[in-house]
Structures are given as C-alpha cells and as structure tokens.
Amino acid sequence: MKGYLRPYIGKLVFIWLVALLGIGASIALPLIGKEVIDGPVAHGDQGALLPLGLLALGVGVLEALLTFLRRWAQVGPVLGLETRIRDDLYRHLQRLPMAFHNEWQSGQLLSRATTDLSAIRRFLGFGMLFLVMNILQLTTVTIVLLNMYWPLGLLVAGSAVPIVVVSLRFEKRYILISRRVQDEQGDLATLVEESAIGIRTIKAFGRRHHVFDSFDDSALKVYGTSMEKVRHSARFFTFLEVIPNFTLALVLLLGALAVGGGDLSLGTLVAFTTLMLQLVWPIASLGYILAMSQEAMTAADRVMEVMDTVPEIQDGADTAREPRGHLRFEGVEYRFPGAESPVLDDLWLEVRPGETVAVVGATGSGKTTLTSLVPRLLDPTGGRVTIDGHDVRELELGSLRQIVATAFEEPTLFSMSVRENLTLGHLDSSEEELDAAIRTAQAQFVYDLPWGLDTRIGEQGMSLSGGQRQRLALARAVLSKPRILVLDDTLSALDVETEALVEEALRRVLRDATGIVVAHRASTVLLADKVALLRGGTITHVGTHHELLEAVPEYRELLAQDADLDPSEGALR
Amino acid sequence: MTTPTKAWRGVASEEQDELDEKVSVLLRERSRKLLGDLLKPHKKQIAVLTAIIIVSNMAGLAIPYLVKVGIDEGIPPMLKGTGTGTLLTVVGVILAAAATQALTRQAFLKLSGRIGQDILLELRRRVFDHFQRLSLSFHEKYTSGRVISRLTSDIEAIAELLQSGFDGLVTAVLTMFGTAALLIVLDLHLGLLALIPLPLLLLFTRWFRRQSAIVYRRTRETVALVIVHFVESMTGIRAVQAFRREHRNQEIFKQLNADYRDANARSMQLLAIFMPGIKLIGNVTVAGVLVYGGWLALHQEVTVGVLAAFLLYLRQFYEPMQEISQFYNTLQSAGAALEKLSGVLEERPAVPEPRKPTPLESARGKVRFEDVRFAYTEEMPILPKLDLTIPAGQSVALVGATGAGKTTLAKLISRFYDPAEGRVLLDGVDLTVLDEPTLRRAVVMVTQENFLFSGTVADNIRFGRPDATDREVREAAKAIGAHEFISALPDGYDTEVGKRGGRMSAGQRQLVAFARAFLADPAVLILDEATSSLDVPSERLVQRALRTILADRTALIIAHRLSTVEIADRVLVMERGEIVEDGHPDELIAASGRFASLHRAWIESLS
Numbered sequence A: 001m002k003g004y005l006r007p008y009i010g011k012l013v014f015i016w017l018v019a020l021l022g023i024g025a026s027i028a029l030p031l032i033g034k035e036v037i038d039g040p041v042a043h044g045d046q047g048a049l050l051p052l053g054l055l056a057l058g059v060g061v062l063e064a065l066l067t068f069l070r071r072w073a074q075v076g077p078v079l080g081l082e083t084r085i086r087d088d089l090y091r092h093l094q095r096l097p098m099a100f101h102n103e104w105q106s107g108q109l110l111s112r113a114t115t116d117l118s119a120i121r122r123f124l125g126f127g128m129l130f131l132v133m134n135i136l137q138l139t140t141v142t143i144v145l146l147n148m149y150w151p152l153g154l155l156v157a158g159s160a161v162p163i164v165v166v167s168l169r170f171e172k173r174y175i176l177i178s179r180r181v182q183d184e185q186g187d188l189a190t191l192v193e194e195s196a197i198g199i200r201t202i203k204a205f206g207r208r209h210h211v212f213d214s215f216d217d218s219a220l221k222v223y224g225t226s227m228e229k230v231r232h233s234a235r236f237f238t239f240l241e242v243i244p245n246f247t248l249a250l251v252l253l254l255g256a257l258a259v260g261g262g263d264l265s266l267g268t269l270v271a272f273t274t275l276m277l278q279l280v281w282p283i284a285s286l287g288y289i290l291a292m293s294q295e296a297m298t299a300a301d302r303v304m305e306v307m308d309t310v311p312e313i314q315d316g317a318d319t320a321r322e323p324r325g326h327l328r329f330e331g332v333e334y335r336f337p338g339a340e341s342p343v344l345d346d347l348w349l350e351v352r353p354g355e356t357v358a359v360v361g362a363t364g365s366g367k368t369t370l371t372s373l374v375p376r377l378l379d380p381t382g383g384r385v386t387i388d389g390h391d392v393r394e395l396e397l398g399s400l401r402q403i404v405a406t407a408f409e410e411p412t413l414f415s416m417s418v419r420e421n422l423t424l425g426h427l428d429s430s431e432e433e434l435d436a437a438i439r440t441a442q443a444q445f446v447y448d449l450p451w452g453l454d455t456r457i458g459e460q461g462m463s464l465s466g467g468q469r470q471r472l473a474l475a476r477a478v479l480s481k482p483r484i485l486v487l488d489d490t491l492s493a494l495d496v497e498t499e500a501l502v503e504e505a506l507r508r509v510l511r512d513a514t515g516i517v518v519a520h521r522a523s524t525v526l527l528a529d530k531v532a533l534l535r536g537g538t539i540t541h542v543g544t545h546h547e548l549l550e551a552v553p554e555y556r557e558l559l560a561q562d563a564d565l566d567p568s569e570g571a572l573r
Numbered sequence B: 001m002t003t004p005t006k007a008w009r010g011v012a013s014e015e016q017d018e019l020d021e022k023v024s025v026l027l028r029e030r031s032r033k034l035l036g037d038l039l040k041p042h043k044k045q046i047a048v049l050t051a052i053i054i055v056s057n058m059a060g061l062a063i064p065y066l067v068k069v070g071i072d073e074g075i076p077p078m079l080k081g082t083g084t085g086t087l088l089t090v091v092g093v094i095l096a097a098a099a100t101q102a103l104t105r106q107a108f109l110k111l112s113g114r115i116g117q118d119i120l121l122e123l124r125r126r127v128f129d130h131f132q133r134l135s136l137s138f139h140e141k142y143t144s145g146r147v148i149s150r151l152t153s154d155i156e157a158i159a160e161l162l163q164s165g166f167d168g169l170v171t172a173v174l175t176m177f178g179t180a181a182l183l184i185v186l187d188l189h190l191g192l193l194a195l196i197p198l199p200l201l202l203l204f205t206r207w208f209r210r211q212s213a214i215v216y217r218r219t220r221e222t223v224a225l226v227i228v229h230f231v232e233s234m235t236g237i238r239a240v241q242a243f244r245r246e247h248r249n250q251e252i253f254k255q256l257n258a259d260y261r262d263a264n265a266r267s268m269q270l271l272a273i274f275m276p277g278i279k280l281i282g283n284v285t286v287a288g289v290l291v292y293g294g295w296l297a298l299h300q301e302v303t304v305g306v307l308a309a310f311l312l313y314l315r316q317f318y319e320p321m322q323e324i325s326q327f328y329n330t331l332q333s334a335g336a337a338l339e340k341l342s343g344v345l346e347e348r349p350a351v352p353e354p355r356k357p358t359p360l361e362s363a364r365g366k367v368r369f370e371d372v373r374f375a376y377t378e379e380m381p382i383l384p385k386l387d388l389t390i391p392a393g394q395s396v397a398l399v400g401a402t403g404a405g406k407t408t409l410a411k412l413i414s415r416f417y418d419p420a421e422g423r424v425l426l427d428g429v430d431l432t433v434l435d436e437p438t439l440r441r442a443v444v445m446v447t448q449e450n451f452l453f454s455g456t457v458a459d460n461i462r463f464g465r466p467d468a469t470d471r472e473v474r475e476a477a478k479a480i481g482a483h484e485f486i487s488a489l490p491d492g493y494d495t496e497v498g499k500r501g502g503r504m505s506a507g508q509r510q511l512v513a514f515a516r517a518f519l520a521d522p523a524v525l526i527l528d529e530a531t532s533s534l535d536v537p538s539e540r541l542v543q544r545a546l547r548t549i550l551a552d553r554t555a556l557i558i559a560h561r562l563s564t565v566e567i568a569d570r571v572l573v574m575e576r577g578e579i580v581e582d583g584h585p586d587e588l589i590a591a592s593g594r595f596a597s598l599h600r601a602w603i604e605s606l607s
C-alpha cells in the first residue's frame, strides 16, 4: 500500500498543511466572536467592531478557500491511487495461472476490484483526512480549552478516556462483521454472474424461481449481517454523542460556579461552551469515520489477499530462437490441487518437429489436462515438458505461447469484433493472414456478417451458431502459424462435410507444424501421423491408427464407432 | 421509436451522456417513482421514524439553547447570591435532554438502518427477478457484465444513500428549520439578516444538481464498462493467457479505468466547488451577523446572551448545510443508479407471458410450426418460412450444415424467441398463450453450450427437477451412464463442480447436463448436440438410454454424428433455414438426396 502513496507525497503534505490551516481558521472564527463580545460590546467600543468584523469575514473566506484547495488537491492522489491499484490488480489477475482462476469465483474478484477499492477510495479521500482532522481538532480545541481555563479543560480531556476504550472494543467487533459483509457481497455477485451467464440453461428448464431462491438466500445473508452491523454501530454512535453532551452539562455547572467564584469571566464561559459545542460533531462523526476506516482496512486486506498471491507460473529466462517444435513429455505427473490421485502419472510422449500425434482417451482421462501443460496453463507437478530439449519452464512465457497455439474444446470468445477475437494477442496480423486462417477453418461465414470482420459477436460469441464459434476458435489458433498446434477436440460441432473440408485444410497446416490433436472420432484421428492412447493417466500405446485398431482392444473399443450399433439396428421402431 | 420520449424507455438511455431537459425530467420522474414505490410499504415506519427524529432533534437543539439559558438566567441569581436553583435545574434538564437524544437517536439509527436494508433487499430481489424474466434477446444485447454492475455497484450507490445519507439528511433538515425558527424568535432583525443568503443557497444547489446529474450518470456508465471488461476477461482468462492477450487487455482496461477515474474526478471537483461554496456563504453571514449583532448589542438592543446564542445557532445552521450537501451528493449518485435500475425494471420481456394463459394439463408433445418466419436481425432471415408438424411421441433427428438454423428452430420450440410471423404450437396451443411453468414442464432443451452452476454434481442434476430425491438423481445419472464417473469423484455426488463446472472434463459436463434433462422428464425433449464431446463408448451408452427414454416422448435431436440420428423415426435435413428432406432414415439413405450423401460421407469418415 505504501508504495502507492509515494508518488503523491508532495501533494499529500500540501493537503495536510491546508487541512491544518483550515482547522485553524475554523477555530479562529468563534474566537473572534468572543473578542466581539468581550471587547467592543463589553467596553462600548464601536470603532473596534468593524475591524473585527472584517477579520471575521477574512477568516471566513479563508476557511472556504482552504476547504476548496484541500478538496481540489485531493482529487489527483485519491483517484490516482485507486486507479493504479485497480490497474495493478487487473494486471496481477491476468498473470495468475488457471489454477488460481479455477478456484476463485469471479464475483469475489470483481467485488475486490470495485466495491473494495471504492471503500479504500472513500476512506482515503475523506475518511482518513477527517479522522486525523477530527482528532487534531479535538486535541487543539481541548488544548485551547485547557488554556482558557484549565480545570474545565481537564474535565473535557478526561471525557476522552471512555471514548477511546469503547472505540477500541467496537473496532475489533466491527472489523469481523464488515469482513463478513464484504465476503457475502462477493458471493452475491458470483450468483448474479452465474444467473446472467447461465440464462439459457435457466430458461431452458424454466428454473427462474429456483435460481431466485438461491439468490434470495444469499441476499438474506447479506441482509442479516448488515443488520448486525447496523445494530452494532447504532449503539456505538449513540454512545459517542452522549458523552460530549454530558460533559457539556458538567462544564456549564462547574463553569457557572467558577464565574460565581470570580475565577472565570462570563465571556470566557460563553466562548468555552461555544468551543465545546464544536466538539460534539467531531466526536459523534468519529464513529462513522472509524467504521469507514475499518471497512477500508478489511477491503485492503481482501485486495492484498489477491495481490499477495504469487503466480505459481513464473516467466522463464530463455527466449526460443528458431524453435523447431520438438515436444517431449518426460515422466509427467499432474495432480490437481487437493486431489488424492494424479490425473496424469509418469506420462511419456514424444512429438517430433512436423509430426502430428493424436491423443485418444476416454471422457475424463486427462487429455485436456495434458494439452494445458504445453502452453503452461498448468505446470506439471512432476516430470517435465520440453520443447527442443528446453524445459518449458525455462522459456519466457510470451515466447512459449508464441510457439504454441491451442484451439480449446470450448471456443472461449469475447464480445468483441470478429477481427479482435481472431487476433487476440497477435495484433500485427495482416489481412492476408487473417483470410488464410479463416479459410483454413472454413469460417468464411464471417464475411457475410452485417459488418464483416468488424461485427461484434455477442458475449462469448453467442450470436453465432455452435459450429461457427468453433471454427472461429480454430481460425484463431492457426492464425499465428504456431510451431506447435494443439487442437483439443475442435471439430466436434461441425457437420461431416464441413469437417472434411477443415481437415483437408488442417492437413496442410499440420504438415509444417508439430501437432497434438485430441480426438474422439476416427475421422479426426486420421489427421495425425500416429496415435497415442491415454489410459490411467499415462500413454499406454503409440502407433498408427490401424496398428492400434488391430492390436489394442481398448483402442478399438474407444474408436470403432459401429462396434455394436449398426445402422439397421438403429431404427428400432 | 421516433418520439423523443419513446426512445428513452427502458435501458435505451444508458449509453447517453448528456440528455436534453425533457428526457432528463422524464428519467428523474421514473427514478422518483421507483423510489416512492420502494418507500411505500414503509410508510408507517417512516412516520414513526420522523416522530423519533423530531424528538431527538428537539432534544439536541435544546442543548445549546439550554446552555444559553443557563448562562443568562442561571448565573445572575447565583452572582447575586440568591441561590443556584435555576442553574441546577437547567443542568438537570440538559442531562435529561442529552439522555433523551441518545435514546431516540439509537432507536432512529436502528429503525432507519432496518428500513434501508429492507429497501435494498427488496430492490435486489426485484431487479434480479426482473432480469430473470427478461428474454434472451435482451440479455444478448445487455451482456452479463452490465447485469452484474446493475446488481452490485448501482445497488451499492443506493445503499450508501440509505446508510449514511438518510440519517444525516433528516437530522440536518430538521436542525436547519428548527434553527431558522429559533433565530427568528430570538431576534427578528438578526434572524432575517442570517436568512438573507438563503435564496443564493438555493440557486447554488440547483446549479450543483444539474451538473452532478450529468457527472453521476457518467460514473455509473463508466463503472459498468469497467465491470463488463473485467468480468469478460476473467471468464475467458484461458484464451487471454494462451493467446497473449494480456497486454492489449491491459491497455483497454487502463483506458476504461481512466474514464472511470475522470468521471469520478469530475464529481469530486464539483464537490470541491460546492462544499466550500456553501461554507463561504455561511461564513460571510456569520461575519455579517457578528458586526450587526455587535452593533445592536452595543446599543443595548440585544443582550449579550442573545448575541452569544445567535453565534452558536448560526453555526448550527450552516454546519448541517455541509451535511445536506453531502446528502445531496449521495442522492445524486444514487439517483443515477436508480435511473439505471428503473430503466431495467421498465424493460418488458420480448417474449411476454400471456395474461390469460390457456391451461394445458399434461402435454402430449405434438409440435407444429405454422408458416414460421424468424430473424435475429431484420436483414438476415434465418427461417424464411417453416411449416412442420412433429406428432406426439416421434423422435426426430435434425441434421444440416453448421449455421443452417437448427439451434434456432429448437429455440423457437423452447420459446426463447417468438417468431416474427406464423405460430409455434404445442398440442395445438400457441406457445404464446401458455404460461411459463406449463411450457417448461412440457419442453426441455439441452443447449449446445451446457452450463453448470457452481455447487455439487447432485445440485446440478437436480436443477432439472428441484424436488427430486437423491435416489432419483442417482437413477437419472445411472440411466445415461454418468453414475460411474460421478461415483469415482472424490466426494461422489457431493463433489463441487467448481466455477462453471471447471472441475469436470468437457465430456463429463455434457453427461451431467444430460442427466439434468433426463431428470426433468418433459413431454418434448430437445437435444442440441448433446453428445458431441463424448467418447464413443459413452455416446453409445447415452444412445442406448435414449432408446428407452424417447420411447414415449417427442424428441428433437440435433446432431452431426449420424450415429445419433439412427435412433430416430424421422430425419429432417435443414439447409439455410429450410427443410429440404424429410423422411424415415432408411428411406432417405436409400434415396439419393442430401442425407444419403451425408450418410455416405459419415460412413467413410469412420473407416
């Protein structure tokens, strides 16, 4: 946090100075009132009245001016800080690996980037200054009071003791509650997000009420905790108001006695009480400000929780020059965090430059996991993956991910233009390259969209058909002409004829690249030079499609489509 | 959409920065109506609240007055030696007033906090429910990020108003009016002098309102954009990282974040002018009163006590001004949020529920398209003119090139959209006159993109029928061959599927989605590429299950793998939104049309 404040030190000092002067001015004003009563009025000195009036005017204008300066100067640092933290949080989140993102609900991340940061902003822009100013004002006024008439001043100072004690107790409890509220709000945001992204499923099943109920549960939780917060702070706030008022009554009583004893002038008592009334508000608002600072603190904690997560996947040092794309899995093990047994275990596989290997395995056997290891979306928990003999962990991430491109099993598109969806990070692609990629993926339909390549395709590409989305994702993967191309079951949503066309084109692309093709269908397997069978977390067989069909019963079972379902049996009824 | 007012209905005004006077009046009225609507059920509580706060403020206000009385009335007799009785009474009254104030204030804080939370809860419920009612076409344009920003950051802006603002305002307004009255009572001349700047204050406030309305609309809008981008890049983080989009994303985010900052900066700068402005007016008045009051006191026209009280009260008059302006500020910010929320609430579903639904006891499952024309956008008709009858109990396979309109046809049966022309009928009843529960009980669709909610596997399957028992959930999973893998998960059916089902493999997700549909047990089951990510053995299992499942219900199966097609009684081949072939699979294979060649290609692809 401190690092964020550094660039603004100069401005902050200025703000504090101005704020201090402001307090001075606001204290001076009633003192001038006292002067008027004790001076001209008491002595019938008309001539002194006007200068004092002008002084009051000057101080009044000055106070307003100082407030303006303080507020105006605050804008830059406060917003600059918030904006920078948000930028950094976003940058950090983009660096955190998939393992992190699988665990964290985006509602929780979002509430950190918005709600929590604005809590911090409010505190910095307003709370912190007021907190310090209030305390300063309280101490200065108390000092002035002590100077005016010390016995009464001491009384006022003494009233701070219960306030401090209770405040400390309040804080401890409040910090717990406000953390709970903030977490629960994050959960609520998650539910909202799911209900919006999953709207099709909800509608398809007509589960509006069901989803509403779970939202309601969560909203009620927030409600309950917030009410607890309300009750808790109500007690505290009231306490803070009652103390100065009680003290005031005492001051009046003792002050009057002092006036009676001749120790105190009437004008001083008037000024004393006036000044004391000025204490009521700062003390009362202390509760509100303390609450705010607690919230900012919890918010900062929550933000730091994310910021302090060290990305497990760190950049390597090497840049791959002229990679050949010789890919090897060497005794790779992968275990999901917290899982008992590994998904991949002692997996060995070699793909030579220019070669294409089809990875075949049952549903849930770990094919996607295997492909995620190459661009380091996941890092193996044992063994290593190498490209041209270098461990991928030694490579710079950017350069690694330039070598490898993946078409995921889920298209993963964004509500941007077709062009941006295709290029993503590969911003310098030319029109020709785009066109070539589009043709390879048989995605020429994009030219018929209302604005061609500049058409926005809706959230997650939902204004396209399933096959269209998949072809865009494919085009994106081949666009950068990667050395290593990974296709994770990317032809599943295509009709047979389109699939044949795509395969035809892919064959050309794969001739120059190293390829890993995850496939459930024989047709796709045929894209590859050889097939690797993934079973029980390891590659059990490697060979050509026909070799494996002949020799390996498990493989036959996985791929022989018509094993027990011949067409004539199909039409049962 | 030509009249200016119509163009601003619903969420249409969201992207506009500056509005002309007429529209903004309209929007303000709409927000006010919503606010009134939300406050209505709390009328009584608000009345109680007002009573409490009046007592509390009277007590609070009385304190400085009592101090003055103490000084003016209590001290002279004491000085004269006639006793401290008055003084003690006054002190006693002050203590009583302080106690009263404390008690009432606590009651006030609790009650107003409660009302505020009630309103927030109600607002959350209402907006959430409304979003869920709105049609797909709305959601497609609006995007989830905006939904989220409405239900988080906008609600928070209103929460801030209800939490801090309400409290401050009532106190402040009452204090102000009370003080104004007191000032006039204390001394008419001085009182009037003190109130002279009031009109100026009002003018100034009006200026602020105008400016801040613009600024706060802008903050709402910019923060929504930040949220939209944030949510989207986190959702697609896999592609972001794999395709090195981080840098570009950072640039975009930085820009959006800077826009948000600028909007916030404008609002802070406005406040930086407004607040000291108010202070300035107050301080100048104090100086004026000081001179005039001093002069009056000099000429014995007012007592010293009155002058002292005056100075005290004057501060009390202008101090709350700060608070009121603070409140006003939160109000403006909340107003912008209310405007957005009321806009959402004003949106009507494009696929409305019928007012008088036709009852349909148990659907048999006959589906009919009557001259249906459908287009997502007017320029590109997807289904030009569709005529189709599917008798109850028939299993129909729908095949065709990608982008032909198969999913679209399915979505029309599920009434995700209404056709532009023609009708879709279920058992002879137009879908538009069926109420939602009836329709959803009868028709269930497994969408091409299966979505899992975070929660356990069992929760997700049970989504198909929330009242299903654990046994039924298991049976459903068993029936389609998902039981094996689910039992192998660490916690079996109670395993958390993770964010969007991320803990499952693609095929596993599909099986769960399938089990969900199976459990729902509808009369018409639509499967849109429901087995595309499965391996062959799993697919075979599913197909075997389908044969029993589909025996007595209508089914529309969309698939590119023709293995699925072969369990169908009838095949429809779709091309550019038209049915070009229709018949029994064997017949079509035997003939020499599109399907025959598709089938041939498919057989070849298997070898």
Ligand SMILES: Nc1ncnc2c1ncn2[C@@H]1O[C@H](COP(=O)(O)OP(=O)(O)OP(=O)(O)O)[C@@H](O)[C@H]1O
Binding pocket: A102, A336, A337, A339, A343, A361, A362, A363, A364, A365, A366, A367, A368, A369, A370, A409, B498, B502, B503, B504, B505, B506, B507, B508, B533, B535
């Ligand atoms: N984040 C995770 N945490 C724990 N287990 C996981 C996680 N992601 C996947 N798994 C498990 O790891 C196994 C392998 O998943 P993976 O996605 O690699 O399968 P797959 O071979 O790609 O399957 P499919 O053909 O269905 O896509 C599955 O059993 C799955 O349940």
Ligand SMILES: Nc1ncnc2c1ncn2[C@@H]1O[C@H](COP(=O)(O)OP(=O)(O)OP(=O)(O)O)[C@@H](O)[C@H]1O
Binding pocket: A462, A463, A464, A465, A466, A467, A468, A493, B140, B376, B377, B382, B400, B401, B402, B403, B404, B405, B406, B407, B408, B409, B448
């Ligand atoms: N929400 C939408 N908004 C606008 N256009 C859409 C939308 N959904 C689909 N389309 C367009 O309508 C056409 C038909 O889409 P549909 O999803 O019905 O195809 P499909 O036959 O299911 O294809 P696939 O086999 O690829 O799933 C496509 O050109 C698609 O781009």
Ligand SMILES: [Mg+2]
Binding pocket: A367, A368, A369, A409, A488, B505, B506, B507
């Ligand atoms: Mg997979």
Ligand SMILES: [Mg+2]
Binding pocket: A465, A466, A467, B406, B407, B408, B448, B528
């Ligand atoms: Mg489709």
